[in-house]
Amino acid sequence: MYKVIFHNANQVFEVFARQIYQSDMWGFIEIEEFVFGERSQIVVDPSEEKLKNEFAGVKRTYIPYQSVIRIDEVEREGSSKISEVPANTTGSNVTRLPFASMVPPPSDD
Template sequence: MDSRKLYKISFLSLGKCYELYAEHVASSPMWGFTEVAGLVFDPPAPGRVIDPTEERLREEFKDTRVLHLPLQAVVRIEEVERKGAMHIRDAMGGEKITPFPMPPRSR
């Protein structure tokens, strides 16, 4: 049995809602912050389709050892059984944001 814990963290940053997975979540030694460490990304495998959102997140957080998120930016922290897809959503509408330009949808 794997005793390693896995957390899904949703937080707001610059008008977007990020959803990341991490192995460690705790109160930060800095007052008013939540500490998130051990970010989990799927290893890139040859012959596999790359999720552009996960690739963007991997690039954005590649040198990050510990995130210190302001308490008011944290939307939700869930302890989960397995890692799912990572997302970047528009904070207001909740729609997924793609990392490359897409033609506007007709209404």
């Protein structure tokens, strides 16, 4: 089981999946078999419900490497969630830049 945290627009998604691996499409990881909490819970987390709807019917998703914040292998799933990233956060010393220098490996041809 894996916990994957990644940027999507001005949000941070935290999802759980059974399969994750490097994609054949250069610069992406593939995430398969999403796992969400039990529907039998009395308390419903709106951000987890939003993620369930976002990935409903999705067999596999491709996430660009530069969007990935962290990948953890975990023993069991937790609660998936979406966090808002405030625009123009003052005092932040972290800047996200696109990976313009990412060059595919040379082919054997």
